[in-house]
Amino acid sequence: MSGVARKQNLNPKVRVIAKIRGSSHLDGLSTSWISVHNNIRDGIFSHSLTFSLGDQPVATSGGGGGRKEAYVVDYCYEQNEKNDLVFEREVKPFINEVFDGRNATIIACGARGTGKSYLFQGTVDEPGLTVLAVDEMLRLAADNGKSIAVSFYEVDQDHHVKDLLDPNRQQVFVLKDAHGKTQLKGLSQVSVTSVSQFHNFYGGGTNPRKSIQKAVTELPKRSHKGLIVYVSSHGGEKLDVSVSKLNFVDLAGYQDARRKSIDGHNLVESTKNINKSIHAIHNVVYSLKANETHVPYRESKITTMLQDSLGGAGRILMVTCLNPSFCQESIYMVKLASRSCQGTSRAITDSTKKSNSSARPMVPSSHNSRMLGSVSTSVKKQTVSRGHISGKKAHCSTSTLKARKLFDESSDLISQKPSSSNNVPTVESVMHEEDQLTSNVAKEASSLEVEGVSLFAHEDSNSVSVDVSPVAAVSSTCETTILDKEDSPVAAVSSTCETTILDKEVSPVAAVSITCEATILDKETSPLAISSTCEITVLDKTDEDQNKTVLYTGELSMFDEGKKIGKENNSSIVNQGGSPPISAQLQELSNSLKLLCSSTPSCIDITPKNDAFHNQTSTDIGEPTTPSSSMRVTNREITSFCSPWEKFNARSTGIKNSLVQDYLRLLNTADKEELRKLKGIGEKRATYILELREDCPEPFKNLDDLKDIGLSAKQVKRWLKKEVGGLFD
């Protein structure tokens, strides 16, 4: 296997492995989509995983484009390898360490239904790792005069910890004692003297299996489950001195946050919280494996709880469970595992090339998320087919990004949305810039995210003037969502920025359009909602910069849904970080919009109406006193500037996009009969599409996803073109 990049100073106490879920003879699922290869490099053995469908490699990342990427883990157990083998090889050595006084932690992670619980709990015929471990520990305890006790807890999507052994004692508190040691206040410990007794706790009354099934049927409630097995040198009932612990953590299944459950529930919020903690635990494992000085334990409740066991001399085994049939989320989990395993953010490829998207940290530094309740960012799509991006854009690359907090929703989305196969290096500068902008938005979140909008607008208004001609087509979207439940008066902030640059050779009109959107909702039942939108469109009919036309629109809305806005101006609106009141932030927004107009190149024509907009929204916005139930300041200019040709061109682009969306929707929802009516889709492919949809209800999010079924975006575009042509026949 070429191109295996492994750091030599990796921490050997952290082990990252994969396990492909076994299957009953009933489901008969085969793992032919995952290939496992042996690597030996510098005397270190590892496995690398590649994914393919038939003879088609599955595009696994933004820069992949059909290139086969291999993901390295320390070991991968295949479908037919049973729990007892994993126990003997991986867990037993840990038990000896625990009896020597060290802590150890075994974490099972993976997409939903990948066998995490089966691995830990097993069945009567095939006991799981926990049962085998307790059995072995009881034996050793008897030999060594030690005693065993257990705790069993769950951490739910709202970060509440519950004691599963004592349902009456509801909440467990995670505290630090004077020595900085983690205390789980309210968590019961129960002495265990036999495996059957353990079964009573773990598989009996408060049957975790039942709770897991309950969680599945009662979506969207999901949780992580943890078992702590204590080895104590004190016998009897009083087990107050725990010598050492063996932790088993069965993480909730990773799931694409954009999915809807079968019953139509929107899973975004609950799933995001769960996913966030899954990312947090990978961040911790990554940091420990890479011997980093700072380990971000405090990024989630579960990592805070486990800090004592994960840090110091503690041993860690992370098992990534994989689906035996195609599952996009499993690929994503392998990527995370591989990064944690290698202690580097780089993915490797068969061709020794590094993937653009994987070779860079994807998410801004972790302090943002500490500042806020939750931050998620995503770079949705970027395509550059020719040319370069201006120096203004390039200067942003690499600058503020650090290799911390590698795993977050953004990397998730990148993995789910492979970009064009013909990426050129400049894509990265766009992505970096998007990240940086997003990062800036996040950093400034406590001082209200409207700033992010103005920031974005400034950056792009600068680069617009130089970018028009050499660029064939750039389209980028960045999304920021900031949710803060505790520390800030702002409940939800979401901002969207979009940039589209089209080359004049593709169409006679070069067009740049930038859209920024920010929405801020107040914490308590949204008594105040502010939304702002600004749009910039540059149309270039000729090569001459002078002939560019800029259309600029800004929109700012405040809605008061019943409560007195005056209340929003008092100190309660200032968060702990000391962010300015909304009025000041609105003023900042309006100033920014004004600045945006005034910084627009002189060749750009701004209509008097925009000035009117300034007059209404600029610095004279005072404290937002007694607005009407809807105060709205709007300025829209686009249509008056468009020539008939420009209008026609814009309209046809819109039609093309919506046709593509309809086509993807059809693939995501149609039944077999309907699918077969589509060109290129026969019985086999239709069946396969339905199978994909079982694993992931919306497998096709953009045309690049068609690679998964062996179709190319080009092919489909050609068919759609024919369809449209046919409408005029």
Ligand SMILES: Nc1ncnc2c1ncn2[C@@H]1O[C@H](COP(=O)(O)OP(=O)(O)OP(=O)(O)O)[C@@H](O)[C@H]1O
């Ligand atoms: N090795 C195996 N052999 C046979 N069946 C298995 C095996 N592993 C898992 N299964 C079956 O696959 C299904 C899903 O397994 P399990 O509930 O353990 O997944 P999970 O990853 O814990 O799911 P979730 O994320 O939803 O909690 C179950 O029906 C289980 O019995």
